[in-house]
Amino acid sequence: MKSSQPDALGHFGEFGGRYVPETLMAPLEELESAYMAAKDDLAFQAELHGLLLNYAGRPTALYHARRLSETLGGARLYLKREDLLHTGAHKINNCLGQALLARRMGKKRVIAETGAGQHGVATATVCALFGFECVVYMGEEDMRRQRLNVFRMRLLGARVVGVATGSRTLKDAISEAMRDWVTNAGSTHYLLGSALGAHPYPMMVRDFHRVIGVEARAQMLEREHRLPDAIFACVGGGSNAIGIFHPFLDDKKVKLVGVEAGGRGTQPGEHAARFSGGSPGVLQGAYSYLLQNADGQISLTHSVSAGLDYALVGPEHAWLRQQGRAEYSSVTDEQALEAARLLSRTEGIIPALESAHAVAEAIRLAPSAKDQVFLVNLSGRGDKDMDIYRENFVELDAQGTGYAH
Amino acid sequence: MRISAMFDRLKGKRPALVAYLTAGDPSPGRTPALVAALERGGADLIELGVPFSDPVADGPVIQAASERALEAGTTLVKVLEIAGEIRRNSQIPLLLFTYLNPVLKYGVSALARDAVNAGIDGVLLTDLTVEEAGETADLLRKAPLDTVFLAAPTSPPRRLEMLAKRSSGFVYLVSRMGVTGERQSLSDSLAPLVSGMRRVTSLPLVAGFGISTPAQAALVGRMADGVAVGSAIVRLIEQNQNSPGLENKLESFARGLSSALHGVNA
Numbered sequence: 254m255k256s257s258q259p260d261a262l263g264h265f266g267e268f269g270g271r272y273v274p275e276t277l278m279a280p281l282e283e284l285e286s287a288y289m290a291a292k293d294d295l296a297f298q299a300e301l302h303g304l305l306l307n308y309a310g311r312p313t314a315l316y317h318a319r320r321l322s323e324t325l326g327g328a329r330l331y332l333k334r335e336d337l338l339h340t341g342a343h344k345i346n347n348c349l350g351q352a353l354l355a356r357r358m359g360k361k362r363v364i365a366e367t368g369a370g371q372h373g374v375a376t377a378t379v380c381a382l383f384g385f386e387c388v389v390y391m392g393e394e395d396m397r398r399q400r401l402n403v404f405r406m407r408l409l410g411a412r413v414v415g416v417a418t419g420s421r422t423l424k425d426a427i428s429e430a431m432r433d434w435v436t437n438a439g440s441t442h443y444l445l446g447s448a449l450g451a452h453p454y455p456m457m458v459r460d461f462h463r464v465i466g467v468e469a470r471a472q473m474l475e476r477e478h479r480l481p482d483a484i485f486a487c488v489g490g491g492s493n494a495i496g497i498f499h500p501f502l503d504d505k506k507v508k509l510v511g512v513e514a515g516g517r518g519t520q521p522g523e524h525a526a527r528f529s530g531g532s533p534g535v536l537q538g539a540y541s542y543l544l545q546n547a548d549g550q551i552s553l554t555h556s557v558s559a560g561l562d563y564a565l566v567g568p569e570h571a572w573l574r575q576q577g578r579a580e581y582s583s584v585t586d587e588q589a590l591e592a593a594r595l596l597s598r599t600e601g602i603i604p605a606l607e608s609a610h611a612v613a614e615a616i617r618l619a620p621s622a623k624d625q626v627f628l629v630n631l632s633g634r635g636d637k638d639m640d641i642y643r644e645n646f647v648e649l650d651a652q653g654t655g656y657a658h
Numbered sequence: 659m660r661i662s663a664m665f666d667r668l669k670g671k672r673p674a675l676v677a678y679l680t681a682g683d684p685s686p687g688r689t690p691a692l693v694a695a696l697e698r699g700g701a702d703l704i705e706l707g708v709p710f711s712d713p714v715a716d717g718p719v720i721q722a723a724s725e726r727a728l729e730a731g732t733t734l735v736k737v738l739e740i741a742g743e744i745r746r747n748s749q750i751p752l753l754l755f756t757y758l759n760p761v762l763k764y765g766v767s768a769l770a771r772d773a774v775n776a777g778i779d780g781v782l783l784t785d786l787t788v789e790e791a792g793e794t795a796d797l798l799r800k801a802p803l804d805t806v807f808l809a810a811p812t813s814p815p816r817r818l819e820m821l822a823k824r825s826s827g828f829v830y831l832v833s834r835m836g837v838t839g840e841r842q843s844l845s846d847s848l849a850p851l852v853s854g855m856r857r858v859t860s861l862p863l864v865a866g867f868g869i870s871t872p873a874q875a876a877l878v879g880r881m882a883d884g885v886a887v888g889s890a891i892v893r894l895i896e897q898n899q900n901s902p903g904l905e906n907k908l909e910s911f912a913r914g915l916s917s918a919l920h921g922v923n924a
Contacts, residue, residue: 275813275821278813432714435837550759
């Protein structure tokens with residue numbers, strides 16, 4: 254199953270492919286051949302491995318969340334601690350890989366899009382490390398929601414360009430990055446941050462994140478002497494999910510659960526649950542499940558978590574779902590916030606809002622899963638979300654000094 | 659086959675003027691009169707842009723036009739109605755110019771049938787690559803509609819051949835790397851693209867992206883069989899959308915371009 258997908262043109266079954274203006278085909282083909290060569294180059298892989306070890310902080314811990322498990326009284330919950338990586342999320346795995354690739358292609362300028370800002374920060378970080386000029390496109394709405402990450406990128410030397418078109422979120426930032434790339438492809442690498450877009454991105458980004466699942470599988474065997482019964486990961490574009498799922502695809506007994514953003518309701522515009530609310534279509538290079546209206550215009554989306562707030566799901570997830578290999582559910586803003594609070598209070602771990610969606614689904618299913626082992630990909634930490642947590646847990650913020658009464 | 663007939667008629671005389679506008683901008687009701695003005699000014703083929711919410715191949719001018727058209731309630735259904743209305747008074751070739759997703763949602767077979775009934779002559783889908791075109795292009799061709807593909811300065815000979823094979827009516831040459839929009843100077847990447855394409859096809863070649871003035875049109879017209887102007891027209895519409903003089907301005911702008919092309923022997 255793992256070696257056969259995608260095909261030579263980037264198809265995962267009917268999904269994926271390449272749907273871009275002809276002007277982008279040459280840069281995509283250049284990237285694809287550079288990646289295929291790098292993939293089999295031992296020196297490239299060794300350098301990437303070294304950076305993951307000594308710069309990013311791999312391998313990440315597999316942590317048995319005992320107090321949370323006891324509180325829920327069912328499954329034993331393990332967390333794959335991608336939140337402990339440098340820059341605070343799994344995104345750095347892919348950024349290091351693509352930065353090495355950019356250097357190999359002789360590109361001196363790197364552009365990226367970002368939603369929550371985690372990918373933007375990781376991109377700005379690797380650009381500082383490699384000495385690349387860095388431009389990050391970010392929707393103005395997301396810049397407002399994730400102010401701290403905007404500053405962090407600037408401190409790292411990146412130029413953050415606000416995008417004021419459309420919904421002013423991730424999809425508009427991707428469109429703007431594509432427009433930059435088509436104009437400057439000779440000098441510029443587009444460091445796409447999720448398992449989205451035209452081939453080879455979904456495959457390449459997946460490959461750079463497979464290390465998550467490879468490590469987790471070995472760690473789980475060592476600790477529990479068995480594989481987990483179920484794996485939970487949040488799915489925006491779906492890079493952390495595909496990274497942890499992929500090495501388990503042939504372990505048919507391991508249930509794979511992707512968790513989308515249920516937002517604040519099931520009406521169009523109120524969520525980003527592509528599988529329950531969408532249908533197949535084409536956006537920004539790939540054919541996959543898409544939130545769109547009856548005229549084929551892309552719907553607005555909502556999630557409390559900027560990183561899940563996107564209208565198209567990564568194409569390999571659409572294929573895994575069609576094959577029945579993975580299942581997908583959604584979690585509301587409120588459930589994610591509550592899960593974040595519970596994890597914070599029982600384990601001393603404040604998750605990113607994106608990751609809190611995966612935690613919430615595991616929390617929901619754990620009580621009825623006695624003797625089972627759950628593995629949750631804790632893809633990022635919550636520092637960047639503190640403003641949103643404050644807005645939503647006003648009673649905590651209103652406690653004052655705590656000595657007044 | 660209005661598109662081929664038009665190019666046949668102009669062959670050896672002058673290059674064709676291809677005019678783009680976003681249908682439904684500033685309102686669906688206004689488009690037929692704007693197309694008529696362009697035709698009076700000398701446009702030989704109209705590209706009717708169907709607005710899409712996420713136009714990755716377009717620069718700011720056409721992005722803004724798409725937003726205005728969508729806000730005014732323009733849908734693919736409505737654009738077909740507009741085409742039908744244009745067709746009542748005109749035999750000018752009409753090319754639907756859009757992105758793939760609205761067409762997929764409408765249904766390719768249904769669109770092929772309805773577009774022919776509305777008097778549309780061809781379709782250009784900017785994000786439909788030749789690799790993915792198979793079934794979609796076949797259905798459109800059978801309708802019968804011409805299928806026009808984009809060729810880029812960076813397309814290698816192997817791709818030019820694939821693009822030529824999939825195209826009918828004409829091939830659209832992107833004269834420079836980048837998105838749609840007006841540019842000060844012309845790129846020197848067009849000449850090699852024209853000669854590369856001539857080697858693999860006898861179809862007419864239309865060059866576009868970045869062409870906005872009569873002088874630029876004349877220069878490009880010496881190489882190509884047609885010259886496409888888009889953003890400059892759309893910007894004129896944007897600036898004069900509330901003016902009753904819009905149609906006259908469009909007509910005289912088109913006339914300026916068309917006159918420049920009349921001096922060029924194709």
